[in-house]
Amino acid sequence: MTKKILVCCGTGCLANGSQALVDQFYLETKKLDVNIIPQIKETGCNGFCENGPMVTIVPAHITYYKVQPKDVSDILESLDKEPVTRLLYKDDSGKPVTSKEENPFYALQHKIVLRNTGVIDPSCFNDYLEAGGYVGLTKALAMEPIKIIEEVEKSGLRGRGGGGFSTGLKWRSCHEITGEFKYMLCNGDEGDPGAFMDRSIMEGDPHSVLEGLIIGAYAIGSHYGFLYIRDEYGLALKHMQKAIDDAKANGYLGNNILGSGFNFSCEIVRGGGAFVCGESSALMASIEGRVGEPRVKYIRSVEKGLFDSPTVLSNVESLANIPYIMTNGAENFASIGTKGSKGTKVFSLVGNVNRTGLIEVPMGITLRQLIFQIGGGIPNGKKFKAAQTGGPSGGCIPEELLDLEIDFDSLKEKGSIMGSGGIIVMDENTCMVELARYYMKFLTEESCGKCTPCREGLRAMLDILTRICEGKGELSDLDLLEELAYVTSEASLCELGKTAPNPVLSSLKYFRDEYLAHIVDKRCPAGVCPKLIKYEIIPDKCKFCGLCVKVCPVEAITGKPKTPYIINQNKCIRCGNCKSTCAFEAIYVE
């Protein structure tokens, strides 16, 4: 069997220089004997971007991390010998591990959606076929559409775009409506700040999304579809377009797909960069060439959606599950996960955690497993404080709930939501009040402004939170916040406004004492809010090296030779440069 060298060329690894690495592999393999030249493949994201560029050798299943062009010759030389130890990942005990499965970051993962991501070349049609691609579609096209819907219902798949509504049920309601034109849409807008699941799926395995879309179209009776993808996602756009072109050329899109008599075509629409355009009616308005504002909910898109025709919108990750379900059967899928949430979920595990990246785990895993086993705990020996799930529409989960088995229902019960799968880990140096202010600012900017409660309510909440962060808050502000939260969530038109108060409410619930510290003591316990902190030099620890003086942008630090330096509080802009530069930990925040 020819050896393959898989070079990760997802956005993260490209940023870390994997293109130069690929070039170097081509250059150096040219010199090898033709009979042993390994095949070089550029794959999608392996999820562990922080340690990229990643290189995997198959069939030996050796994975290397942080590989540089200068390492290429060593890797090639080692192909039939022992692996290059210095490029292996070291597990928590410091032992080098060769395969991904032994790497604690991957050990608990279960890949369905990401089954091909990082393994195949996403721009190569044959790679997808060889990996079992389009088997699901072939099977589906031989079935009655209603049988497909029953299968998807039986699998228990719930929409991964945030709402968690049953995908099968949604397809069924559209299937039951008669209409000449129906549309099948894919939501690749991914606006949640701090999440990149859909990006990696589209980049790394675009055909699986496309196959899901075609199966969905056949099930509901649609002959035309759109994929709405963020304009910033350059590589995802490129790979999706290539997938569409290749599928067309090979008879998987267009007229009479695989001789079944079924016709379906689709095109990509690039998003305009507005968070609210991820909402279903706003997204449809945007495809129609209008301003992306949501509309009232009582008009259902399955009846009257895009161009007033019956329409189904499914999220990228939801669709990527479909080929797996059709190929392996609903029972197989439903055997994974919890009672109410089947299958796996892709999460982006980011923030203050040792191992950050994209992971896919069975529903029902605990936050503790996610953060401490996969994530390897909190860096620099700091304490875990909370994890935010569901982004700006979700809430925070505090330490006492670390053993919560996460699925759609358990998170909702605790005042957060699953959302699209962002998990942001926060340590003791994250200020929960400032985080609430951050989300409120994001939502205020992203509110489309169509309805008053959201437009004005969010602004009013932002003003209060800003005041509190600046030490100008009053105790009565907390009641006012709760009141505004109530009105906004009751009276807003779309889910953006309705869920906007969640981050505030959940942090008030679990971290009320932090709000009180800001309001009563005028103190930011986490040392974040600039108006409430100051940087000071501990005289005993200062070694007069003068590094802080060099990095201070405003010349606030002064000192004479051989005496501890001093920070002029009137000049200091609290940028933190000095603290992050000091090698002796002589600077502290108060």
Add this chain to the structure above:
Amino acid sequence: MNDKKRSIEEILITFPSAKRFSLAILQEVQKEYKYISPDNLKAISNYLAIPISDIFSMATYYKSLSLEKKGEFIIKVCDGTACHIRGSLSVLDEVKRALNINEGETTPDGLFSLEIVNCVGACAMAPVVICNQDYFGNVKLGKAKEIINSCVKAVD
């Protein structure tokens, strides 16, 4: 990089004259000219036969479109949540000082624009700064100048 820019007519002709292409056309014009000029607003409205006010509201609504000319280099500091809690605001402050402009502004020489963006999908490498198409991950304090210089050099 000073290739001749395509004329507005050359851009328009690549799209069918239907309302649903208005966003795509605006994005294309933005990419080519770095902004949507009043004349181009008019040209698009004529081509699609829809009121200029509709085109104008699109151009002001969508974040990726701008009515003012952007710099040759667009520096985007990510302030998505992952970047935020890893100190993106300090990075932003530093870039502001290095360029001597605020977010949303362009340097007087027309070389740099500074923008804040919400997550560019590279959260594992937070904090992230993007200059045109180049991503810089794990940006440490004190690195802003270096990043800016390296973008300029890459093009020279």
